[in-house]
Amino acid sequence: xxxxxxxxxxxxxxxxxxxxxxxxxxxxxxxxxxxxxxxxxxxxxxxxxxxxxxxxxxxxxxxxxxxxxxxxxxxxxxxxxxxxxxxxxxxxxxxxxxxxxxxxxxxxxxxxxxxxxxxxxxxxxxxxxxxxxxxxxxxxxxxxxxxxxxxxxxxx
Numbered sequence: 001x002x003x004x005x006x007x008x009x010x011x012x013x014x015x016x017x018x019x020x021x022x023x024x025x026x027x028x029x030x031x032x033x034x035x036x037x038x039x040x041x042x043x044x045x046x047x048x049x050x051x052x053x054x055x056x057x058x059x060x061x062x063x064x065x066x067x068x069x070x071x072x073x074x075x076x077x078x079x080x081x082x083x084x085x086x087x088x089x090x091x092x093x094x095x096x097x098x099x100x101x102x103x104x105x106x107x108x109x110x111x112x113x114x115x116x117x118x119x120x121x122x123x124x125x126x127x128x129x130x131x132x133x134x135x136x137x138x139x140x141x142x143x144x145x146x147x148x149x150x151x152x153x154x155x156x
Contacts, residue, residue, distance in 0.1 A: 029105055036120035037098055039154035043124055043147050049094055059091035061127075063100055070131060071103035107131060124151050 041047035044062040057064050065087055068074070073081040075090050090096040105123055108131030112122040126134040128147045138144030 029102065029109055031117075031119040032102065032105060032109070032123060036123060037101065039120055039151060040101060040124060040127060041094070042154040043150045044127070046150070052092065053088055058088045059097045060094055061091070061097045061101055063087075063091040063097060067104060068100055070107060071100045072107075074099045074103050101127075104131065108134065110134065120155075121151065 038047065041060050045051045045060050047060050049060050051060050051062070052058065068087040068091060073087070074096065075081045075083075075086045076093075076096055079086045079089065081087070090100060105126060108126050109118060109123055110126075111118045112125035112129070112134035114135070122134070124147065125136075125138065128134075128138050128144055129136045138148050
């Protein structure tokens with residue numbers, strides 16, 4: 001009878017490589033790369049890294065508390081998500097905010113425009129329309145039209 005032990009090491013090694021490649025969450029989101037993050041940031045605030053909080057939206061990605069909760073309550077490594085302003089502190093930091101965006105898109109990212117491809121345009125639609133209604137036409141509001149214009153500028 002052959003032992004299964006010779007297979008354990010290669011399987012563990014392969015699993016470690018896959019986890020390392022896909023990041024700490026173990027989930028890979030197609031087409032969510034640095035260029036896409038830059039466009040999502042540009043669409044939100046023209047990527048104003050000094051953007052504080054206005055009307056309940058914080059940081060360069062203009063993240064709300066509800067968005068942050070839906071994204072999994074991401075905070076800095078040593079912080080506590082139950083701390084009153086933990087979400088604001090993370091949302092105002094570009095790299096921490098990227099983790100919030102990633103968490104939200106893990107939950108809600110999909111093909112919003114029905115073209116068969118999930119890409120940065122879809123992620124922009126998720127952010128513009130909300131995770132539950134991403135298929136809505138952004139042209140229906142002034143804010144949506146502004147987002148579309150900025151996305152076009154960014155993608156040039």
